[in-house]
Amino acid sequence: MASEQPDDRSTATQDNSVAIQVEDLTFRYPGQAAPALDRVSFSVARGEIFGLLGPSGAGKSTLQRVLTRQQRRFDGLVRVLGKPLADWRQDYFEVIGVGFELPNHYVKFTAVENLRFFASLYRRKCRDPLELLALVGLEHAAHKKVETFSKGMRMRLNFVRAIQHDPEILFLDEPTAGLDPVNARIVKRIVADLRRAGKTIVLTTHNMNDVDQLCDRVSFMVAGRFAAVDAPEALKARFGRHTVRVTHGRDTVDVDEFPLDGLADNTRFQAILKDGAVRTLHSQEASLDQVFSDVTGTSLDPAEEVA
Template structure:
């Protein structure tokens, strides 16, 4: 697979800031990949997304997307990408359908029937309601389908499931995976560990404007630590709890003894989560 995005040694300083917000970031994203930026608020995720979407051009380093340096990007670039903001803006006095029809008119190519998209996210019966009456969750779903209107090759999704109930979050995640199956490349910006693990082929841990680690969620969770196993057993009438690493379980005399005597009452592994790994690498939580 070819690289859709290639970022090399990028720095950025906002005019009002004394120091760089982004420090020496490098990564690449392959065609058809879901790549996640995972980190807490203020980590630099949104700034990196603004660079990738062409909003910020005063960076140092190199950012190539579709083989074009982003400083030289043209308006044609926006025909190829879809952007779903965490706090989407709409024309409040327009209905949802009127909003989508208007945004569809801005593209030169063929667009998807907005009613079909609204139906997919459960908004078909609210299509003729003014967006000003929509809840945050409804606006989030509307913002998501707006990003799909023109069938873009590259999607930028910023906290796409924020504020959604589990059922609607599931709908959006399934639609994201559908886009991947269609060969779309997706950049997912989130602090939601579960979304990142469920959707992303690779994630970049961001903190303080730098990338601390890049890898698949599975590799990051497994790297550098040994899974712990917690087990309990009966000692007369008392229940005892002990913890042992998975690699040493077969050699643990205590475990072997209670296992052979049939005294074991429970056993489960305590695998580290992505957030555990993130905290170990950065000393900070994801929220």
């Protein structure tokens, strides 16, 4: 496989509003017939939250490995902050932050000791660890060993470790996994605040609520390709099916659901109305889950990503 050398397109004038630019990115694992990434092209604007969705094996993790320079051999063009990925050196890790789905801490260290150790790896100044822990409600556990932490506590520590050096770009993988609703809201609020501060965030998740609440745009990935990329509301408007759900009946309750289009001419719907036994009538808006299934022909599997 070719090394990550820029082609002649890399000499073109770059748009400073673009944080990540990917063109025809292809990667194949040795011994595999099908590529894990198959001519993927997209861009992420500075200050944008870009969602990356797909079932297990779709290629999301492989794409993350390329963008975080864990996998450095591929075909195609990748630019980050206007520079070809091949031209970045160790300074790349000063400008990106990575929060993996599976936390990786030194469990014999305390929370503060973990943050101070990782802060020592950066040249740039990092935020105060006690301040960071307070952001996610871990100030009470600052001096406790991480081996005593629950999964949710480890996820919150993992999250603040990714943001402690104030990176320009964040790669977050399932940042709310294992969190209760209160702490999930806290993390999502911080993510939204980071975007308002101009940070660029690539969010990989199976959680459609997180996508709806946070993402400016979302990509649907399947079999190493992007099946669709757009704002969540635009995807729902373009691909979604709007329906009307009716519960009705006198002695027993029946439920029917009808497409909104052509409702006035739907004989079954008109018959239910004329019968006069309607109990409830609600419009049903399209969901991202349904749109994803329609567009890709697959459903999201909450199992851990293996690609």
